[in-house]
Amino acid sequence: MKKLVISVYRYNPDVDNAPYMKDYALEVEDGQDMMVLDLLLKLKEQDPTLAFRRSCREGVCGSDGLNMNGKNGLACITPMSALKGNKIVIRPLPGLPVIRDLIVDMTQFYQQYEKIKPYLINDDKTPPARERLQSPEERAKLDGLYECILCACCSTSCPSFWWNPEKFIGPAGLLQAYRFLIDSRDTATEERLGDLDDAFSVFRCHGIMNCVSVCPKGLNPTKAIGHIKSMLLSRAI
Amino acid sequence: MVKVATTFGRSGTTDYVLLRASAIILALYAIFMVSFLVSAETVNYAVWTNLFAGLGMKIFTMLALTSVLIHGWIGIWQVLTDYIKRSGLRAFIQFVVCVMLIVCWFAGLLVVWPVEGV
Ligand code: SF4
Ligand code: SF4
Ligand code: FES
Numbered sequence: 001m002k003k004l005v006i007s008v009y010r011y012n013p014d015v016d017n018a019p020y021m022k023d024y025a026l027e028v029e030d031g032q033d034m035m036v037l038d039l040l041l042k043l044k045e046q047d048p049t050l051a052f053r054r055s056c057r058e059g060v061c062g063s064d065g066l067n068m069n070g071k072n073g074l075a076c077i078t079p080m081s082a083l084k085g086n087k088i089v090i091r092p093l094p095g096l097p098v099i100r101d102l103i104v105d106m107t108q109f110y111q112q113y114e115k116i117k118p119y120l121i122n123d124d125k126t127p128p129a130r131e132r133l134q135s136p137e138e139r140a141k142l143d144g145l146y147e148c149i150l151c152a153c154c155s156t157s158c159p160s161f162w163w164n165p166e167k168f169i170g171p172a173g174l175l176q177a178y179r180f181l182i183d184s185r186d187t188a189t190e191e192r193l194g195d196l197d198d199a200f201s202v203f204r205c206h207g208i209m210n211c212v213s214v215c216p217k218g219l220n221p222t223k224a225i226g227h228i229k230s231m232l233l234s235r236a237i
Numbered sequence: 238m239v240k241v242a243t244t245f246g247r248s249g250t251t252d253y254v255l256l257r258a259s260a261i262i263l264a265l266y267a268i269f270m271v272s273f274l275v276s277a278e279t280v281n282y283a284v285w286t287n288l289f290a291g292l293g294m295k296i297f298t299m300l301a302l303t304s305v306l307i308h309g310w311i312g313i314w315q316v317l318t319d320y321i322k323r324s325g326l327r328a329f330i331q332f333v334v335c336v337m338l339i340v341c342w343f344a345g346l347l348v349v350w351p352v353e354g355v
Contacts, residue, residue: 159319160319163318163319163320164318164319196249197248197249197250198248198249199248199249199252199315200249200318201249202249203249203250203252203253204315229253232249232250232253233250233253233254235250236248236250236251236254
């Protein structure tokens with residue numbers, strides 16, 4: 001048996017004056033591996049007051065974005081063995097207000113998402129009888145964009161989002177902004193670009209690429225943001 | 238979506254372009270200066286004065302100083318809006334920096350423009 005020390009961020013605003021780190025001890029079989037979410041579930045058996053979000057436990061719902069040993073990721077698909085160092089340190093996603101323990105208030109994140117109008121806009125007066133068709137090539141442009149599960153791992157690892165969460169859209173929102181900008185069925189490209197053409201919404205991205213290094217779905221927001229910048233530039237010329 | 242009046246350009250895109258264009262001019266000026274200093278056999282008062290006597294050099298220098306003004310203005314505004322959250326303090330620092338940049342530009346003009354060769 002191996003003894004593990006897991007340090008978890010705790011904060012219950014009803015009881016605690018300030019957040020603190022609580023150490024838990026857990027025994028695991030030698031060579032046994034498990035996902036960080038399973039670890040948290042074991043800790044919750046020890047201490048039922050520990051609060052965190054989870055749902056699908058297979059990397060699909062995006063509920064359990066956490067900061068594990070300094071790096072954001074989904075607890076349910078991050079194996080314990082992937083965490084470097086002897087100690088495991090688990091904190092909530094950085095930058096967002098903490099509601100309790102590992103649960104953050106995602107309002108700012110969703111507000112930025114809402115701003116980019118995450119739905120198809122089409123002002124075609126005579127819609128086709130059945131559906132709007134796309135060629136396989138047009139459809140292929142959405143690959144690497146539509147897969148986002150809005151887990152917020154990227155935006156909460158982005159310094160530009162930490163400093164201006166109410167003005168900078170953030171990598172997750174911008175990835176979706178680009179998803180609708182290049183959709184052949186969307187006719188609001190010009191309005192969308194006009195809405196993004198200020199000093200904060202897109203241009204606060206300085207290409208630090210933290211977003212790319214943490215995305216659990218392997219998506220590349222920086223690349224999408226680069227495309228948006230080029231679209232804004234060619235529109236200005 | 239976000240409308241702010243204190244940037245230099247009209248929009249995020251103009252700021253972005255101005256920032257990069259001024260960076261290119263500054264890089265060219267720096268490269269020119271370094272290669273001049275490296276290739277010149279001696280650098281004394283006469284060589285230095287003659288360099289700045291030409292109209293081309295005066296224009297290039299003023300262009301570089303204008304780039305410092307624009308690049309500094311936008312760059313400082315970006316850094317301040319990231320790190321200084323109290324708007325009064327931020328406006329004050331921005332004001333001081335912009336005054337310094339403008340003084341720098343005029344000082345450069347007054348120094349460089351009247352230079353005559355020896
Ligand atoms: S590349 Fe842009 S969006 Fe991604 S982390 Fe860096 S600044 Fe943020
Ligand atoms: S881009 Fe990746 S990290 Fe960001 S919200 Fe989407 S799935 Fe999560
Ligand atoms: S629990 Fe659904 S993504 Fe981890």
